Amino acid sequence: MSEDLQQMLTESNLQVGDLVTGEVASIDSNGVTVHLEHGFEGFVPIRELSVLPVEDASTIVSIGSKVNAVVKNIDRESGQVTLSKRLADSREAWDKLQNAFANQETLEITVHDVVKGGLVTDVGVRGFIPASLLDTRFVGNLEEYKGQTLQVKIAEIDRDNNKLILSRKAVLENEQNQKVQKVISELHEGDILEGVVQRLTSFGAFVDIHGVDGLVHISELSWNHADHPSDVVNEGQTVKVKVLKLDPEKGKISLSIKQAEPDPFEKYATELQVGSVVNGVVKRVVDFGAFVELKPGLEGLVHVSQISHQRVNHPSDVLHPGDKVEVKILGVDYERKRVSLSIKDVQERPVVSKKDVKSKPSAPANKESESVTGTGATLGDLFGDLFKKGND
Structure with missing residues (x-):
């Protein structure tokens, strides 16, 4: 290092950690050379340009642009001053972000990359937008957001742990709520x-x-x-x-x-005459009966006890959705808007034959009436005369 440069470094009293401002003099694949106000140059390695990985330094700065940087190292022998734009941006960013979080401000960011579980942006510090905070609805393809400019709010901030969680969903919900309130008022x-x-x-x-x-x-x-x-x-x-x-x-x-639309019950109420027989279609079958559509949108209930004269274990044993049936209107509850129907009342009651009626056998009057031969003859029939002679 020349004596003049060494003297300049000494006189400038430049220390590691100082914040300096300079002008970009050149850009290469390794980083950026900056002319500092102190009269000498500093170098910003490409990894110190941003909190995010950088492949091309020219995407971050341009020749002639002003940059703020933090002094990371001073090599007094070579005169090399290593700078970090990343640290300078981070210092300034945390203060602004803390204020934005306190005031619930909306930030405008550019999505730089897509990572597992969300998006990454550079706002002076690394900001992360979880997929769950990206939209009010599920987002299947995160790649479509890469390079987009989004409006976000700070969901969580932790300077000590270098953690910044952002939410686009919060912005959308706020906008939607304002829209809802406007529509409700109208x-x-x-x-x-x-x-x-x-x-x-x-x-x-x-x-x-x-x-x-x-x-x-x-x-x-x-x-x-x-x-x-x-x-x-x-x-x-x-x-x-x-x-x-x-x-x-x-x-x-x-x-x-x-x-x-008009209430079907009110529309057809005048046509519902108790005792009348009408046609309908079974719409659904439940444990306690079947609902039959009498008119479009108007249903009545056939209770399980009104399905058949015969015992019905379950309505589905007899009726199925889509069945066309003839029913009798048993009652109309205008207050509760319910119609009671019967299928069995429009059917003839089956005639029960004598063969189907099982009479209970009568009890024997005495032992003499009991059958002993299997022919139907009793003791009295067989030995009546003998008993009579013995008595004589």
């Missing part, structure tokens, strides 16, 4: 409008209305019983729904498909 309970079925679950169907999802519970899908939502609707199907309930606090919208 809707009224009782409104009828069109929507599109987005997804089905075991308990109902989520329908998109004005860009937000409302739930149609399985009990509100149809006037007929449904074992699963897929029995009534399909994803992507356009449906008419009625707004049942709006809950701004929970951000929930309850909808009904069946109530967007």
